[in-house]
Amino acid sequence: MVRVARRVLSVLPVLFGVSVAVFLMIRLVPGDVVDVLLGTEGVASPQRLAELRRLFGLDRPFYAQYVDWAGRMVVGDLGTSLRTGRPILPDVLARLPVTIQLTGTAMVISLLLGLPFGVISAVRRHTALDSVVRVAGLVGLSMPNFWLAAMLILFVSLYWRVLPTSGYVYPSQDLVGSFRSVLLPALALGVANMAILMRMTRSSLLEVLRQDYITTARAKGVSERRVIYRHALWNALIPVVTVAGIQVGYLLGGAIIIEQIFALPGVGTLVLNAVTQRDYPLLQAAMLFIAFAFPIVNLVIDVLYSYLDPRVRYD
Amino acid sequence: MTDASSAQALDTSSADHDRDGRVPRWRRRNPLTLVGALILTLVALSATLAPVLAVHDPLEMNPQRLLENPSRDHPLGTDEFGRDILSRIIWGARISLYVSACSVAMALVLGATLGIVAALYGRPLDDLISRVLEVVFAFPAVLLALGIVSLLGPSVRNVIIAIGVVYTPVFGRLARATVLSAKERDYVEAARGCGASDLRLAGRHLLPNITAPLIVQTSLSLSHAILAEASLSFLGLGTQPPAASWGTMINTGQRLIEFSPWVAVFPGLAIMLAVLAFNLLGDGLRDALDPRLR
Numbered sequence: 001m002v003r004v005a006r007r008v009l010s011v012l013p014v015l016f017g018v019s020v021a022v023f024l025m026i027r028l029v030p031g032d033v034v035d036v037l038l039g040t041e042g043v044a045s046p047q048r049l050a051e052l053r054r055l056f057g058l059d060r061p062f063y064a065q066y067v068d069w070a071g072r073m074v075v076g077d078l079g080t081s082l083r084t085g086r087p088i089l090p091d092v093l094a095r096l097p098v099t100i101q102l103t104g105t106a107m108v109i110s111l112l113l114g115l116p117f118g119v120i121s122a123v124r125r126h127t128a129l130d131s132v133v134r135v136a137g138l139v140g141l142s143m144p145n146f147w148l149a150a151m152l153i154l155f156v157s158l159y160w161r162v163l164p165t166s167g168y169v170y171p172s173q174d175l176v177g178s179f180r181s182v183l184l185p186a187l188a189l190g191v192a193n194m195a196i197l198m199r200m201t202r203s204s205l206l207e208v209l210r211q212d213y214i215t216t217a218r219a220k221g222v223s224e225r226r227v228i229y230r231h232a233l234w235n236a237l238i239p240v241v242t243v244a245g246i247q248v249g250y251l252l253g254g255a256i257i258i259e260q261i262f263a264l265p266g267v268g269t270l271v272l273n274a275v276t277q278r279d280y281p282l283l284q285a286a287m288l289f290i291a292f293a294f295p296i297v298n299l300v301i302d303v304l305y306s307y308l309d310p311r312v313r314y315d
Numbered sequence: 316m317t318d319a320s321s322a323q324a325l326d327t328s329s330a331d332h333d334r335d336g337r338v339p340r341w342r343r344r345n346p347l348t349l350v351g352a353l354i355l356t357l358v359a360l361s362a363t364l365a366p367v368l369a370v371h372d373p374l375e376m377n378p379q380r381l382l383e384n385p386s387r388d389h390p391l392g393t394d395e396f397g398r399d400i401l402s403r404i405i406w407g408a409r410i411s412l413y414v415s416a417c418s419v420a421m422a423l424v425l426g427a428t429l430g431i432v433a434a435l436y437g438r439p440l441d442d443l444i445s446r447v448l449e450v451v452f453a454f455p456a457v458l459l460a461l462g463i464v465s466l467l468g469p470s471v472r473n474v475i476i477a478i479g480v481v482y483t484p485v486f487g488r489l490a491r492a493t494v495l496s497a498k499e500r501d502y503v504e505a506a507r508g509c510g511a512s513d514l515r516l517a518g519r520h521l522l523p524n525i526t527a528p529l530i531v532q533t534s535l536s537l538s539h540a541i542l543a544e545a546s547l548s549f550l551g552l553g554t555q556p557p558a559a560s561w562g563t564m565i566n567t568g569q570r571l572i573e574f575s576p577w578v579a580v581f582p583g584l585a586i587m588l589a590v591l592a593f594n595l596l597g598d599g600l601r602d603a604l605d606p607r608l609r
Contacts, residue, residue: 017450025466135347138598142590144542144562146549147583150569158573253457257546261569271458272550275465287462291454 004303011299018291019073023066026284034058078285083277088285092267098168099266102182102259103251106190107244114194115240118201123228125206133198140195145254149188149261156184166263185262189254193247200243205236238305245301249294348599354592358585362408371399373406373559382575392577394567400578403559404585410560411589414475414553415540421479423533426486427525431517433487434494445491448484456481460543461552469552478543482536489532493525500524531601538593545586561586 034052053059057068072079078088121133157165163184169177208214209232217227252268259268267286274283361368371389377397385392391400426448433444451459463477497503498521506520547553548562556563561582568579 013446014449014453017446018453021450021454025462138347138591138594139587142538142587142594144545144549144565144583144586144590146546146562146569147565147579147586150565150572150579150583154572154576249455253455256457256461257550260550271461275461275550275552278465283462283465287454287458290458294455295453 003306007302008299011295014295015292018295019070019288020066022284022288022291023069024062025287026280027062027065073288078288079281081282082279083273083282088282091270091282092285092289095265095267095270098264099252099255099259099268101171101178102185102189102255102264102266103248105179105182105186106193106251106254107248109186109190110194110197110247111244114197115201115237118198118240119205119228119233121198121202122205122209134202137195137198140191141199143191145188145192146257146261148191149185149258152184152188153261166261168262168264182264185258185264188261189251189258192254193251196247197240197244200240201236204239205232208232208236241301241305245298248297252290252294345599345602347595348602351592351595351599354588355596358408358589358592359412361405362412365406365409369399369402369405371402373398373403374557375399382571382578385577391581392575394564394578395571395575400564400581403564404561404582406559407561407564407582407585408589410471410554410558411541411544411586414471414478414544415537417475418478418540418544419482419533419536421475422482422536423486423529425479426483426488427490427522427529429483430487430490430492431494431521431525434491434498435513435517435521441491444487448487451480452484452488454481456539456543457546460547461550464547464552469547469555471554474544474547474553477547478540481543482540485536486529486532489528490525493528494521497521497524527604531597531604534593534597534600538590538597541586541590541593 034049050059057065060068076089078092080086081088081091084091117133117137121130121137124130153165156162163180167181169181171178205228209228214227214232217231218224222231255266256268256271258264259266260272263269267289271283271286271290273279274286375398377393380389380393380397382395383389383393383397389399389401391404394400394403429444429448433441454462460474460477460481463480464473467473467476503516503520506516511520544553545560545562545565548560549566551563551566554560554563564582565579565586568575568577568582571578
């Protein structure tokens, strides 16, 4: 428990650094929130500018602004959108389940396809099947997800008419329809991830299969099937779990593009709206939200990892 | 834009070099690496010789030939302004390679310098640099690049800065880890014993010994940078129209996908080929430097 607590504490400096980076990022660029606001309203007098800057607290020193801002963030006040005038947090929370559903489905697809193909590739090393799987993996890794999305829309939705081209159905409305609405986006998002997990499973399994305890198991007459699935695979999967955790960041980033293509009302779309509308408080909040999610997910995986692999302890 | 590759690039401890000028084993054994090198040469040649190879002006609009199917005149068809897609793809290679090369060079120089300094000087500088790199690493790559470009404004220069910043931690962590392990070797002790300065130690002794994993990572990062540039351009934050960029072309083509699929299909294939080439090359280099991972 103490070890876990220590690992939890170790993530705090990163979260602090992330919050400082997000805070400074917005403030170090030329112009500020007031310039953006007035950009749409025309020229204002110096008095009006000063008044607005005082209103937003921009006339105070950076550290004072940060303490104030961070204090509000901690209690869940992510600020107000410049464009809609609405509080940001309810908007983010309303959209979060869509992004979780999308990235979760993408991860499940990647694991369901990536792990078995990685195992097959390692077990049938240097055969035609291995070559096909490896080349397919490399191709999957090389495809831009937004292009793959366009191709999936073209073939699966427009030619074969199997799945909808875009739009989102909430699970509360129709569970099957909801799954169908995220299946294509999740495929587009998950293919590169699948390729990475497949390659990682292959190299990790090959590494484990070279170890002494595997040779011992074989020497004792254990069947090859049992050697692979009982002795080698579980140990080989440990680094794959870590990589899968790191890939959560990739999926969250990819969701920004994929949600836009498939018109999914997730956090990614919110980020993109903030960018195109120069809604800095919204961009700041969304960046902070996603950038916090990434180390926290990795922390959870790290803690789970210590249970999966007894060799890993936080000493 | 993936991060798992950095771990693989790092693991090159059992380097197996060809010492007597024969064809290296990895080249004989791995034809895919040659395929990668060949594709890359073709892409680089088309980028360099774009003014000669592109039959049509990539910006020339032709209202009489809007969204034409691939034909002898226009082998890959035309777009919604009647511009030749093949010529635009050839010119697009220039932008794509230029942005990815500049951004990865920036990440390599910045990251390697920070990594070497951190490993060489130890605490407290190491802690500071490591924490900063960790913070940058905590942001998903697309999100960070998007954030930087949206704040600096959309332009090729800003895309280079954004992608460069995004990939700096990968090189920093790699260089730090490799130098930390190299630092314990006898030749470093010997150089120190002979009175070598820190600068000489880093430049003359450590850098040459950490280049192998950095080269592998450079190749892999170039593939990620091409994808990142295309993603930003696709979102309208990278290369601005009417300049020919693969990502922008797919953005336009995506809207026309039902009736004129060629507008999006071919630029996507171009990206895929370029990225595949760097991945194949990176894989081949890694296999050559660490045969255990083959």
